[in-house]
Amino acid sequence: MYTLCHINDIPEGGSKGFQAGELNLFGIKKDASVVLYINSCPHLGVPLEWMPDKFLDDEGCYIQCSTHGALFSIENGQCVSGPCMHEFLEKMPFRIENGSIIIDL
Numbered sequence: 001m002y003t004l005c006h007i008n009d010i011p012e013g014g015s016k017g018f019q020a021g022e023l024n025l026f027g028i029k030k031d032a033s034v035v036l037y038i039n040s041c042p043h044l045g046v047p048l049e050w051m052p053d054k055f056l057d058d059e060g061c062y063i064q065c066s067t068h069g070a071l072f073s074i075e076n077g078q079c080v081s082g083p084c085m086h087e088f089l090e091k092m093p094f095r096i097e098n099g100s101i102i103i104d105l
């Protein structure tokens with residue numbers, strides 16, 4: 001079990017990266033709800049962020065891979081533009097307890 005952070009540590013409309021053991025993860029908060037993904041682009045299996053904790057495009061509408069610019073839906077992780085069109089980022093299940101984001105490994 002890993003506690004990643006408090007839910008308030010992810011800014012509204014923003015993103016945050018996490019290392020949990022071997023797992024490289026990132027979370028997005030949008031409209032007060034959080035989604036968590038494995039930080040691996042389905043195109044080449046590389047991490048997505050262009051700077052620490054920066055996983056979104058300029059408008060904050062999509063997750064963006066910094067390597068070739070693929071765009072992914074924040075809600076379901078599906079690629080909507082780029083070389084891995086229609087493929088998905090892998091979601092990571094989590095729970096929230098007393099405001100903390102917790103994953104079970």
Ligand code: FES
Binds near residue numbers: 045068
């Ligand atoms: S590695 Fe992500 S789009 Fe190519």
